[in-house]
Amino acid sequence: xxxxxxxxxxxxxxxxxxxxxxxxxxxxxxxxxxxxxxxxxxxxxxxxxxxxxxxxxxxxxxxxxxxxxxxxxxxxxxxxxxxxxxxxxxxxxxxxxxxxxxxxxxxxxxxxxxxxxxxxxx
Amino acid sequence: xxxxxxxxxxxxxxxxxxxxxxxxxxxxxxxxxxxxxxxxxxxxxxxxxxxxxxxxxxxxxxxxxxxxxxxxxxxxxxxxxxxxxxxxxxxxxxxxxxxxxxxxxxxxxxxxxxxxxxxxxxxxxxxxxxxxxxxxxxxxxxxxxxxxxxxxxxxxxxxxxxxxxxxxxxxxxxxxxxxxxxxxxxxxxxxxxxxxxxxxxxxxxxxxxxxxxxxxxxxxxxxxxxxxxxxxxxxxxxxxxxxxxxxxxxxxxxxxxxxxxxxxxxxxxxxxxxxxxxxxxxxxxxxxxx
Numbered sequence: 559x560x561x562x563x564x565x566x567x568x569x570x571x572x573x574x575x576x577x578x579x580x581x582x583x584x585x586x587x588x589x590x591x592x593x594x595x596x597x598x599x600x601x602x603x604x605x606x607x608x609x610x611x612x613x614x615x616x617x618x619x620x621x622x623x624x625x626x627x628x629x630x631x632x633x634x635x636x637x638x639x640x641x642x643x644x645x646x647x648x649x650x651x652x653x654x655x656x657x658x659x660x661x662x663x664x665x666x667x668x669x670x671x672x673x674x675x676x677x678x679x680x
Numbered sequence: 681x682x683x684x685x686x687x688x689x690x691x692x693x694x695x696x697x698x699x700x701x702x703x704x705x706x707x708x709x710x711x712x713x714x715x716x717x718x719x720x721x722x723x724x725x726x727x728x729x730x731x732x733x734x735x736x737x738x739x740x741x742x743x744x745x746x747x748x749x750x751x752x753x754x755x756x757x758x759x760x761x762x763x764x765x766x767x768x769x770x771x772x773x774x775x776x777x778x779x780x781x782x783x784x785x786x787x788x789x790x791x792x793x794x795x796x797x798x799x800x801x802x803x804x805x806x807x808x809x810x811x812x813x814x815x816x817x818x819x820x821x822x823x824x825x826x827x828x829x830x831x832x833x834x835x836x837x838x839x840x841x842x843x844x845x846x847x848x849x850x851x852x853x854x855x856x857x858x859x860x861x862x863x864x865x866x867x868x869x870x871x872x873x874x875x876x877x878x879x880x881x882x883x884x885x886x887x888x889x890x891x892x893x894x895x896x897x898x899x900x901x902x903x904x905x906x907x908x909x910x911x912x913x914x915x916x917x918x919x920x921x922x923x924x925x926x927x928x929x930x931x932x933x934x935x936x937x938x939x940x941x942x943x944x945x946x947x948x949x950x951x952x953x954x955x956x957x958x959x960x961x962x963x964x965x966x967x968x969x970x
């Protein structure tokens with residue numbers, strides 16, 4: 559009886575767990591502005607949310623306009639209460655395509671990187 | 681050295697750090713339980729040896745990880761990034777806090793209080809789980825992985841960590857105490873093996889996901905090597921339990937030899953464990969570049 563219960567419990571737990579992906583490094587979960595989005599008003603900051611907690615002092619983010627000029631005004635900032643988020647203040651004055659290139663270090667010590675773009679078009 | 685070489689070196693340092701931690705904790709645990717009241721076995725020296733190995737591996741891991749975090753190409757680059765790693769990252773703060781806790785446990789053990797020393801060392805050992813994948817992730821999967829890591833580390837530390845002390849004790853214990861020590865260690869070993877198997881199964885499902893990855897990815901191949909060595913460890917444990925223990929004290933030299941070999945295999949498993957934690961699990965390889 560107890561063996562049957564143990565087997566059933568394990569099957570349920572494994573089956574449940576199988577339904578979820580395991581992002582065992584910090585990957586971009588979502589961003590604001592969103593990748594590929596077109597927005598009317600320039601943002602004051604780019605907010606990046608990852609699948610894991612971050613070692614923020616070693617994360618880098620650059621935001622460049624279509625000519626390659628950087629528009630971020632400081633290093634990535636922590637977001638209080640959200641260990642998996644980075645905020646990057648930007649100064650965007652002109653419409654156009656902006657590219658965000660990020661390098662993240664997660665608290666399990668792994669490095670990841672990626673990039674995406676968004677459009678500002680009033 | 682190329683990137684793979686640095687990953688290998690970091691993994692070996694992490695594994696060495698783990699092995700030292702396990703050995704110090706396992707020695708304290710055995711002293712507080714199965715060897716309680718048995719003096720003059722050289723266990724204090726053994727615990728300090730474990731602490732020294734943990735420090736050596738930890739220092740190597742800290743320096744190499746700092747170099748990786750900061751992208752440092754020189755010693756001066758690593759040194760200038762060390763205060764940031766030590767004071768502003770979970771990795772640095774947890775590594776140093778765990779080392780301080782193990783030092784405290786060692787001092788308490790030295791003063792002749794094995795039980796409180798064991799509790800403190802146990803906390804420092806399982807805190808390693810928060811430097812792994814489960815500790816970094818949130819949500820249901822993260823919680824399951826973290827719980828698995830805690831149980832996996834605890835079981836491995838109890839079993840493999842106690843082996844060096846067991847080896848030393850078997851040499852110095854009087855004949856009448858040999859059988860009960862070997863006999864009482866067996867149920868603990870069985871419980872640890874069971875826990876390791878169940879938690880490894882969960883980790884396989886969540887981090888590896890498909891069996892082919894055991895042959896086609898570095899993470900999978902390392903996990904497979906660990907599994908093969910784990911099978912060898914179980915074979916040693918069975919040999920000790922069913923062949924050598926019933927024939928004590930006549931089989932004392934054979935049992936010590938077998939436990940010595942088991943300890944050596946255990947060390948290799950822990951070095952592989954350090955390496956696997958530096959590698960990318962197959963479950964998320966497809967996410968790279970998102």
